[in-house]
Amino acid sequence: MADKYTQLVNQGVGKSVARKLGLPQPAILRRYRPGSPLVPGPVVVLGDSPASDKLAAELLSWELDIRRHAVPREKLGAIILVLDNVQRPEDLGRPVLAAAASLRDLAPGARVLTVSRPAATAASPAIAAARQGIDGLLRSLAKELRAGATGNGILLADDVEATSPSALGAVRFFLSGRSAFVDGQFLTVSGQGGTLPPQADTPLAGKVAVVTGAARGIGADIARTLHRDGATLVVVDLPSAGDHLAAVANEVKGTALQLDITRDDAGQRMIDHAVQRHGRLDIVIHNAGITRDKLLANMDPARWDSVININIASQLRINEALLASKHFRSAPRIVSVASTSGIAGNRGQTNYAASKGGVMGMVRATASLMAGNGGSINAVAPGFIETEMTSRIPLALRETARRLNSLKQGGQPVDVAEAIAFLASDAAAGINGEVLRVCGQNLVGA
Amino acid sequence: MADKYTQLVNQGVGKSVARKLGLPQPAILRRYRPGSPLVPGPVVVLGDSPASDKLAAELLSWELDIRRHAVPREKLGAIILVLDNVQRPEDLGRPVLAAAASLRDLAPGARVLTVSRPAATAASPAIAAARQGIDGLLRSLAKELRAGATGNGILLADDVEATSPSALGAVRFFLSGRSAFVDGQFLTVSGQGGTLPPQADTPLAGKVAVVTGAARGIGADIARTLHRDGATLVVVDLPSAGDHLAAVANEVKGTALQLDITRDDAGQRMIDHAVQRHGRLDIVIHNAGITRDKLLANMDPARWDSVININIASQLRINEALLASKHFRSAPRIVSVASTSGIAGNRGQTNYAASKGGVMGMVRATASLMAGNGGSINAVAPGFIETEMTSRIPLALRETARRLNSLKQGGQPVDVAEAIAFLASDAAAGINGEVLRVCGQNLVGA
Numbered sequence: 001m002a003d004k005y006t007q008l009v010n011q012g013v014g015k016s017v018a019r020k021l022g023l024p025q026p027a028i029l030r031r032y033r034p035g036s037p038l039v040p041g042p043v044v045v046l047g048d049s050p051a052s053d054k055l056a057a058e059l060l061s062w063e064l065d066i067r068r069h070a071v072p073r074e075k076l077g078a079i080i081l082v083l084d085n086v087q088r089p090e091d092l093g094r095p096v097l098a099a100a101a102s103l104r105d106l107a108p109g110a111r112v113l114t115v116s117r118p119a120a121t122a123a124s125p126a127i128a129a130a131r132q133g134i135d136g137l138l139r140s141l142a143k144e145l146r147a148g149a150t151g152n153g154i155l156l157a158d159d160v161e162a163t164s165p166s167a168l169g170a171v172r173f174f175l176s177g178r179s180a181f182v183d184g185q186f187l188t189v190s191g192q193g194g195t196l197p198p199q200a201d202t203p204l205a206g207k208v209a210v211v212t213g214a215a216r217g218i219g220a221d222i223a224r225t226l227h228r229d230g231a232t233l234v235v236v237d238l239p240s241a242g243d244h245l246a247a248v249a250n251e252v253k254g255t256a257l258q259l260d261i262t263r264d265d266a267g268q269r270m271i272d273h274a275v276q277r278h279g280r281l282d283i284v285i286h287n288a289g290i291t292r293d294k295l296l297a298n299m300d301p302a303r304w305d306s307v308i309n310i311n312i313a314s315q316l317r318i319n320e321a322l323l324a325s326k327h328f329r330s331a332p333r334i335v336s337v338a339s340t341s342g343i344a345g346n347r348g349q350t351n352y353a354a355s356k357g358g359v360m361g362m363v364r365a366t367a368s369l370m371a372g373n374g375g376s377i378n379a380v381a382p383g384f385i386e387t388e389m390t391s392r393i394p395l396a397l398r399e400t401a402r403r404l405n406s407l408k409q410g411g412q413p414v415d416v417a418e419a420i421a422f423l424a425s426d427a428a429a430g431i432n433g434e435v436l437r438v439c440g441q442n443l444v445g446a
Numbered sequence: 447m448a449d450k451y452t453q454l455v456n457q458g459v460g461k462s463v464a465r466k467l468g469l470p471q472p473a474i475l476r477r478y479r480p481g482s483p484l485v486p487g488p489v490v491v492l493g494d495s496p497a498s499d500k501l502a503a504e505l506l507s508w509e510l511d512i513r514r515h516a517v518p519r520e521k522l523g524a525i526i527l528v529l530d531n532v533q534r535p536e537d538l539g540r541p542v543l544a545a546a547a548s549l550r551d552l553a554p555g556a557r558v559l560t561v562s563r564p565a566a567t568a569a570s571p572a573i574a575a576a577r578q579g580i581d582g583l584l585r586s587l588a589k590e591l592r593a594g595a596t597g598n599g600i601l602l603a604d605d606v607e608a609t610s611p612s613a614l615g616a617v618r619f620f621l622s623g624r625s626a627f628v629d630g631q632f633l634t635v636s637g638q639g640g641t642l643p644p645q646a647d648t649p650l651a652g653k654v655a656v657v658t659g660a661a662r663g664i665g666a667d668i669a670r671t672l673h674r675d676g677a678t679l680v681v682v683d684l685p686s687a688g689d690h691l692a693a694v695a696n697e698v699k700g701t702a703l704q705l706d707i708t709r710d711d712a713g714q715r716m717i718d719h720a721v722q723r724h725g726r727l728d729i730v731i732h733n734a735g736i737t738r739d740k741l742l743a744n745m746d747p748a749r750w751d752s753v754i755n756i757n758i759a760s761q762l763r764i765n766e767a768l769l770a771s772k773h774f775r776s777a778p779r780i781v782s783v784a785s786t787s788g789i790a791g792n793r794g795q796t797n798y799a800a801s802k803g804g805v806m807g808m809v810r811a812t813a814s815l816m817a818g819n820g821g822s823i824n825a826v827a828p829g830f831i832e833t834e835m836t837s838r839i840p841l842a843l844r845e846t847a848r849r850l851n852s853l854k855q856g857g858q859p860v861d862v863a864e865a866i867a868f869l870a871s872d873a874a875a876g877i878n879g880e881v882l883r884v885c886g887q888n889l890v891g892a
Contacts, residue, residue, distance in 0.1 A: 096742070128810060134803070135788075136801070345588065365575070
């Protein structure tokens with residue numbers, strides 16, 4: 001569900017009034033529905049490297065309508081710009097201008113996707129300049145797209161091919177409605193991945209997943225989304241949220257575990273519960289978190305310490321138990337919920353931003369420890385998401401906050417959940433130690 | 447000079463009217479004046495690591511009024527929070543809350559400075575979380591400070607001591623008025639540096655510096671600032687700007703070189719001119735750049751190619767000549783002007799953002815090539831700066847753009863120039879391959 005303003009300006013009188021007054025007209029975003037087409041039209045694959053040919057051929061096998069050149073005035077579902085082989089900044093012009101010629105033909109909810117390589121590992125200054133130039137280009141372009149279309153980039157580590165399972169998994173995610181509120185972002189694929197599972201309505205079938213803070217809000221929607229994708233759920237929350245938690249557990253046909261995640265033995269209790277009740281543990285989603293906002297000048301130790309303890313210290317303790325457990329060694333996945341506040345900072349949230357910055361530092365530093373078992377750990381960083389919590393922000397401030405991004409609207413909890421479900425899936429096997437923003441290209445988080 | 451609005455709300459009737467109406471009240475920033483005190487009051491050094499003791503002792507020798515504990519109601523010039531030794535997120539609370547207690551006592555134009563280590567090289571997830579937590583904390587705190595006070599962080603590579611020459615050079619820069627418009631930023635010190643030159647009014651004495659695009663705007667102010675700091679200047683611009691260029695050359699007592707920087711031999715001509723006229727070449731500032739804004743859908747090859755060629759391809763060619771020259775091997779410095787548009791993207795600037803992203807990629811990839819001769823290459827990324835160019839932006843848009851940062855005002859050209867002069871100095875010897883934003887913690891560039 002879009003917010004009321006977004007609904008209003010997308011129908012009847014509201015639509016024409018908004019247009020006449022020059023008010024923002026956020027689009028109804030294209031979101032994932034099981035069984036619906038991956039993209040809303042043909043996909044043009046541009047670029048002249050061997051990788052672009054291979055990628056186009058591979059995408060043909062997905063039963064997509066693939067073009068190597070745009071046909072004028074045909075509504076496009078996506079433009080994929082393969083720039084893996086640029087040697088200097090001058091190489092960008094030709095493929096980028098070819099894409100430019102098709103931008104007016106993008107269908108609502110279309111995608112622009114670049115596929116390139118990280119500047120940090122470039123063999124020369126000229127290659128690094130070309131690669132980093134794609135970053136500036138894509139982030140600018142994302143700000144120019146309309147009607148719910150988004151622009152994102154995939155960065156392939158130098159030994160990862162564009163047609164490797166994990167690269168294709170990332171392509172599929174970005175093309176799909178699962179990435180509706182991800183905009184202007186780059187995601188690095190550092191491993192080839194095993195095999196890309198076929199497109200399926202239940203990519204998490206057979207997996208057992210723990211979700212913390214699942215009694216309500218984004219956590220409950222994460223549980224629902226993982227359940228829809230086929231996972232067996234263990235939903236975790238405080239005993240005081242027991243009734244809500246039981247309702248969610250019931251809804252997702254999972255089990256409820258009442259647990260204070262700050263307990264020293266919280267990790268072991270999760271493992272024990274999952275193994276005893278469901279025979280295994282594959283996925284842990286660290287979603288539980290609190291805010292205790294105050295300007296730092298007015299901060300007290302209780303507010304500071306509780307946020308640090310619940311939002312990050314507990315995750316570190318739980319991860320230690322997970323890493324030590326023999327029950328969490330078969331391509332295990334951890335996904336943490338960070339925040340754009342942890343990236344860019346936020347007034348009144350020194351404690352929260354420290355904790356969420358901490359989550360991102362933890363994720364990057366834990367990646368190598370997870371890789372040994374074919375596992376991964378990643379984070380999503382939500383921007384402004386429409387929740388019960390944000391609905392309590394004063395109207396004017398909320399209206400400003402939710403429009404301060406390229407999609408001119410807040411995201412939905414399901415947008416965060418979809419990104420998490422993707423990172424928890426086998427399709428994301430080669431993505432490890434990354435932070436993916438789900439923020440509509442929030443200005444505050446750049 | 448602050449913009450007219452900022453002047454208005456800082457004096458007499460304008461000040462009280464703005465306060466009553468709740469209008470933004472940007473402060474007149476504390477800017478560097480030769481001979482003026484480094485900070486506007488005592489400096490409190492907090493933290494309990496050995497490094498904090500050593501740093502406090504070292505700063506005493508700068509004739510600063512150093513405290514290890516704040517005295518209530520004493521107006522402070524700066525708080526330095528030494529957090530180099532944090533082992534887990536819980537370690538942050540005590541020193542951070544000690545700093546919190548003194549925030550109300552900061553003098554106008556005061557500084558909060560963290561000194562810590564990069565999360566990327568942490569030995570454990572807990573250390574990484576603590577280190578990255580400082581990032582979220584500092585960026586939040588910077589958004590809470592008032593009256594022209596700023597917050598920034600120094601990241602010391604693991605083998606760099608807090609009292610090494612380059613760490614002290616960075617501390618001096620951030621405490622000083624040279625960093626007036628740098629806010630919410632981290633600067634990594636990756637080398638110890640040789641010896642920290644004493645504080646002097648002419649830290650660039652004896653150096654010969656080339657500045658491109660120096661006939662007007664930011665380039666002219668860079669030339670003026672390097673001249674004030676003691677450098678001998680070669681100012682470069684197109685023949686068509688010859689009169690302006692001659693005037694600047696005359697003002698800074700340097701020489702003018704009329705040169706199209708896109709010429710294949712531009713680098714060699716700079717070297718030849720500097721060596722023939724001034725006997726040496728130490729510093730090259732790549733400032734020349736153009737904008738040719740268009741939505742990508744309306745972009746043409748001429749606009750795209752000219753921006754790429756002038757803003758980045760020419761820098762790559764010139765750097766090749768510099769790196770090959772025997773006249774540029776004695777602790778040489780290159781500083782490039784990037785842009786927050788290249789970091790976060792900007793609507794209508796795909797070409798410009800690609801070129802400025804390219805500059806940053808180039809700088810990072812060229813660092814190792816410069817290090818061999820004790821040299822360095824870095825970039826500054828200006829946000830909204832008050833120039834002739836930005837004065838042509840329509841009023842409403844300009845007013846919004848210049849307030850969209852923590853200091854609620856545009857920067858001055860001299861703010862960019864001061865950051866460049868610092869990076870060009872011996873005090874910055876250990877800083878290499880970095881991009882420093884001069885943007886007042888611009889929301890667009892986060």
